[in-house]
Amino acid sequence: MLVVEHQADAGLGLFMWSLTESGVELERVGPTNDRPVPETLDGYDGLIVLGGSMGPTDDEQAPWLPATRALLSAGVAQQIPTLGICLGAxxxxxxLGGHVRTNPEGPEVGLHSVEFSRDASGDPLFGEFSDSSVPVVQWHWLEADQLPEGATLLASSAGCQNQAFRVGPRAWGVQFHPEALSQTASDWAADDLQGLTELNLVADEVVAQVRAADPELNKTWSGVAARFAELVSADRA
Incomplete structure (x- = not known):
């Protein structure tokens, strides 16, 4: 599985254990790994694109983004199991022709929940959450306000309509951070104390709320990671 990492404090988090325990071999690329993003998905059975502080078209700041967008397009076209997380979504x-903007409702930061719709029923990755509310870690200022043509909306929140979506049978984007637990939240809070202050948020309180939910977050989202690994393995077989 190819994993694109944009920055050192936005790695696979709790997904790492579930994926490796499922027998998936991970190849991590991007600036933090000092390995270039490849031009194609040849030789790969799955793709995960992680989050980062840049925007999806900040190509001058992050010159590997055009290649990453091309890989995501290829993952959808080739029906390779593909997951975009936050920036990745x-x-x-x-x-794929959608649109991203600054969230007019303001940033979502810390422990929140998303509502999965009945349309998620039968989804290979999120079907068990159909018509239910699930806790998540959020840390985003931007949102995809227009999804690609033909995308299926799976989950929303009060502050962001398009929290999870599927494009085709094997590609998903999630605005939230299923890979994140309190250690990741602590790292992000430490990196952006001024940003939290501007939102009238106290870093320790934000992290403490995530830490209290760590057991449920770990159980919920490690299961999703395991299901994604199963899709990759099944497609390979």
Whole structure:
């Protein structure tokens, strides 16, 4: 599985254990790994594109983004199991003709929940959450306000309509961070104390709320990671 990492504090988090325990071999690329993003998905059975502080079209700041958008387009076209997380979801939407903007409702930061719709029923990755509310870690200022043509909306929140979507049978974008637990939230809070202050948020309180939910977050989202690995393995077989 190819994993695109944009920055050091936005890695696979709790997904790492579930994926490796499922027998998936991970190849991590991007600036933090000092390995270039490849031009194609040849030789790969799955793709995960992680989050980052840049926007999906900040190509001058992050010159590997055009190649990453191309990989996401290829993952959808080739029906390779593909998952975009936060920035990864925004890159997917942008690559496929959607649109990303600053969230007019303001940032979502810390522990929140998303509502999965009945349309999620039968979804290979999120079907068990159909018509239910699920806790998530959020940390985003942007949102995909227009999904790609033909995308299926799976989950929303009060502050962001397009929280999870599927494009075709094997590609998903999620605006939230299923890979994140309190250690990741602590790292992000430490990196952006001024931003939290501007939102009238106290870093310790934000992290403490996530830490209290760590057991449920870990159980919920490690299961999703395991299901994604199963899709990759099944498609390979």
């Amino acid at each position: 925004q890159l997917m939407a942008t690559a």
